[in-house]
Amino acid sequence: MKLSGSDILIKTLIEQGVDVVFGYPGGQVINIYDSLYKYQDEIQHVLSAHEQGAAHAADGYARATGKVGVVIATSGPGATNLVTGIATAYLDSVPLVAITGNVRTDQIGTDAFQEIDIAGITLPITKHNYVVDSVEELADTIREAFKIASSGRPGPVLVDIPKDIQVAKFDYVEQPMITPDAKSAASDAEIAKAVEIINEAERPFVYVGGGVITSNATEEVIALADTIDAPIGCSFMGISAIPTDHPRYLGMQGMHGHFASSQSMHHADVIIALGARFNDRVTGNRAKFAKKSKIIHIDIDKAEIGKMGSMVNGVNGDIKLTLEKLIPLLKKTTKPEWQKQVDEYKVKEAARDDHRTTLSPKVAITTLNKYLAPNTPIATDVGQHQMWAAQYADFKTPRRFISSGGLGTMGYGMGGAIGAYFGTKEHAVLVTGDGSFGMCLNELATAVTNNIPLVILLLNNGVLGMVRQWQTLFFDKHYSNTVLDRKTDFVALTKAFGGDAAKADTVEELNKALEKAFSTNGVFLIDCAINKDEFVLPMLPPGGSMDDIIVKVGD
Amino acid sequence: MTKFNIAVLVRDKAGVLNRVTSMFRRRRFNIDSLTVSETETDKYSRITVTFSGEENTKDQLVSQLYKLPDVVKIKEFTPDDSVSCELLLIKMKNDAASRDDISAAATAFKAKTVNYTKDAIILKVTGESKKIDEFIKIMRDYNILEICRTGVVSLEVGGETITKE
Numbered sequence: 001m002k003l004s005g006s007d008i009l010i011k012t013l014i015e016q017g018v019d020v021v022f023g024y025p026g027g028q029v030i031n032i033y034d035s036l037y038k039y040q041d042e043i044q045h046v047l048s049a050h051e052q053g054a055a056h057a058a059d060g061y062a063r064a065t066g067k068v069g070v071v072i073a074t075s076g077p078g079a080t081n082l083v084t085g086i087a088t089a090y091l092d093s094v095p096l097v098a099i100t101g102n103v104r105t106d107q108i109g110t111d112a113f114q115e116i117d118i119a120g121i122t123l124p125i126t127k128h129n130y131v132v133d134s135v136e137e138l139a140d141t142i143r144e145a146f147k148i149a150s151s152g153r154p155g156p157v158l159v160d161i162p163k164d165i166q167v168a169k170f171d172y173v174e175q176p177m178i179t180p181d182a183k184s185a186a187s188d189a190e191i192a193k194a195v196e197i198i199n200e201a202e203r204p205f206v207y208v209g210g211g212v213i214t215s216n217a218t219e220e221v222i223a224l225a226d227t228i229d230a231p232i233g234c235s236f237m238g239i240s241a242i243p244t245d246h247p248r249y250l251g252m253q254g255m256h257g258h259f260a261s262s263q264s265m266h267h268a269d270v271i272i273a274l275g276a277r278f279n280d281r282v283t284g285n286r287a288k289f290a291k292k293s294k295i296i297h298i299d300i301d302k303a304e305i306g307k308m309g310s311m312v313n314g315v316n317g318d319i320k321l322t323l324e325k326l327i328p329l330l331k332k333t334t335k336p337e338w339q340k341q342v343d344e345y346k347v348k349e350a351a352r353d354d355h356r357t358t359l360s361p362k363v364a365i366t367t368l369n370k371y372l373a374p375n376t377p378i379a380t381d382v383g384q385h386q387m388w389a390a391q392y393a394d395f396k397t398p399r400r401f402i403s404s405g406g407l408g409t410m411g412y413g414m415g416g417a418i419g420a421y422f423g424t425k426e427h428a429v430l431v432t433g434d435g436s437f438g439m440c441l442n443e444l445a446t447a448v449t450n451n452i453p454l455v456i457l458l459l460n461n462g463v464l465g466m467v468r469q470w471q472t473l474f475f476d477k478h479y480s481n482t483v484l485d486r487k488t489d490f491v492a493l494t495k496a497f498g499g500d501a502a503k504a505d506t507v508e509e510l511n512k513a514l515e516k517a518f519s520t521n522g523v524f525l526i527d528c529a530i531n532k533d534e535f536v537l538p539m540l541p542p543g544g545s546m547d548d549i550i551v552k553v554g555d
Numbered sequence: 556m557t558k559f560n561i562a563v564l565v566r567d568k569a570g571v572l573n574r575v576t577s578m579f580r581r582r583r584f585n586i587d588s589l590t591v592s593e594t595e596t597d598k599y600s601r602i603t604v605t606f607s608g609e610e611n612t613k614d615q616l617v618s619q620l621y622k623l624p625d626v627v628k629i630k631e632f633t634p635d636d637s638v639s640c641e642l643l644l645i646k647m648k649n650d651a652a653s654r655d656d657i658s659a660a661a662t663a664f665k666a667k668t669v670n671y672t673k674d675a676i677i678l679k680v681t682g683e684s685k686k687i688d689e690f691i692k693i694m695r696d697y698n699i700l701e702i703c704r705t706g707v708v709s710l711e712v713g714g715e716t717i718t719k720e
Contacts (some may be wrong), residue, residue: 303615303618303622306614
């Protein structure tokens with residue numbers, strides 16, 4: 001049967017199992033939106049307020065489900081508005097297919113109205129991208145885009161479809177859903193070498209990155225730690241891979257990591273890194289990082305192994321499949337001395353912890369914890385609130401922490417939370433700050449219109465807190481452009497968008513607000529006042545090593 | 556620092572060279588030379604890359620190249636297992652004072668005069684990069700008007716090919 005290109009596109013999306021797409025219409029995608037109208041019983045379109053919000057929503061959907069998120073935007077500004085969203089997905093290895101319209105092929109290169117070379121622009125922030133040259137290859141290009149986005153280390157793929165390709169007609173033959181490229185375990189030789197090192201370890205540390213979530217390897221990672229009696233820490237991207245209350249779990253390590261987790265990693269003699277990439281926020285001063293440890297790095301992406309130039313024992317393969325082969329080869333041991341040392345770090349961490357009972361950032365997050373269901377997705381924006389959520393929020397299920405790690409995109413959270421809701425259909429949470437929220441709060445409209453049950457916990461300190469923290473510590477308290485001094489009434493604002501909201505200045509008010517928020521079937525924002533001089537602690541100064549860690553202000 | 560020579564077989568599609576060079580730029584790989592050419596099949600093009608660096612950098616470059624879906628196969632060459640050559644066109648000012656010296660050097664390097672006018676002489680030299688570097692070095696004593704060189708192309712010696720498993 002002959003169909004138009006835009007029909008073929010939507011039919012192919014449906015064929016690939018897509019039931020919801022996020023996007024924003026425009027001149028060069030009118031045909032695609034006409035096809036969305038035609039097939040609306042089979043595929044839902046969620047209209048955002050801005051293309052950036054749609055891209056983040058597709059990303060949040062993908063993070064929460066592991067499926068490919070899809071976003072559609074028109075040519076020119078529609079396409080360029082996706083760029084931050086695509087880059088966010090790229091840095092965090094999120095499977096995303098972005099579809100953009102473009103001007104007719106005979107107009108490409110002429111600077112026609114709303115023409116932009118989006119394939120050129122997104123070259124360094126996509127796994128791959130396409131400009132579709134003919135309607136004959138459209139369906140297969142979409143299929144290939146899904147395959148590339150979801151295979152190996154996932155990532156975003158962009159498909160640019162000129163207007164005439166959307167109009168042209170061709171036969172559409174339905175195909176089965178693509179399967180990602182088969183994953184495989186690492187080679188026997190690499191596994192044998194890793195086993196040899198792990199069996200000799202006296203102080204092993206299991207270091208969990210985002211790859212563990214992608215590989216769905218939670219059980220295997222815990223089995224590994226149990227076999228060799230190792231503590232487990234994680235990178236920011238590894239959060240939610242291991243249940244927060246697991247006895248071996250020490251939480252995030254790194255620049256704002258838990259003291260016990262960072263110290264255990266620093267003093268380990270063998271670090272088993274799983275799907276992590278030793279970012280500068282993790283290692284601090286790389287020359288001083290884990291100098292005395294042997295590093296075993298299991299990763300599906302060969303290019304990540306040894307990227308930082310450090311001597312590592314690379315084990316190139318899928319984490320789950322590799323651990324399934326590796327664990328039976330290990331000696332089961334207990335390491336009481338190492339555990340004692342780890343316990344001492346935990347005691348030190350507890351002693352230095354924030355013990356206030358008034359409405360501190362920590363209390364805000366731990367109070368929120370009481371209202372979470374096991375599957376609640378928690379999205380965040382970027383800054384201090386994000387780190388507090390990373391440090392103190394409870395997770396029981398992988399894929400429930402929806403946050404921009406690699407790119408650190410302020411404004412990610414609203415879109416991310418909306419996408420996570422569509423992926424899970426759970427009452428969603430956004431922890432945000434007044435700075436980040438100001439960037440993309442227009443997506444309140446999307447959340448209200450779609451009647452999304454969403455609790456927004458806004459930690460409002462009137463400043464750009466993370467930058468302010470650096471200015472306090474390293475820039476002689478020159479608070480250059482970080483004091484917002486805005487007059488925004490967030491409660492009135494949310495109500496103006498059609499949602500509900502309340503202020504919370506005490507723990508009691510916060511509890512009351514959270515109770516109301518979680519029983520509201522819609523958007524509920526809690527404007528929670530936080531002191532502007534709160535710090536995210538501990539803090540490893542940029543370029544510092546574990547010996548320079550700041551655990552208390554005034555240290 | 557080691558000199559590396561890498562052959563990359565890529566799908567013959569618009570924009571592939573751009574993808575490869577964009578990745579080099581973004582990841583700050585410093586390339587000495589890069590050539591692109593047709594191959595024995597119209598499905599593929601072949602890129603020859605030479606660069607100097609550490610072993611770890613080379614491994615990174617190869618791993619990052621393999622992540623580009625258009626890259627089909629990569630092979631690393633050493634001087635022992637391959638033949639390499641490039642081509643130089645060099646335009647020298649033609650004057651009485653240097654004409655004989657240039658001509659003598661050209662003969663020694665088996666350079667061919669491909670154009671001769673009263674103002675300029677264009678010489679063509681082929682061979683390994685080292686030979687071409689040396690020839691240019693000698694010509695620097697005279698008046699070089701323009702230089703254009705192709706960069707290295709390489710093939711493996713014997714019956715092996717890049718497409719053969």
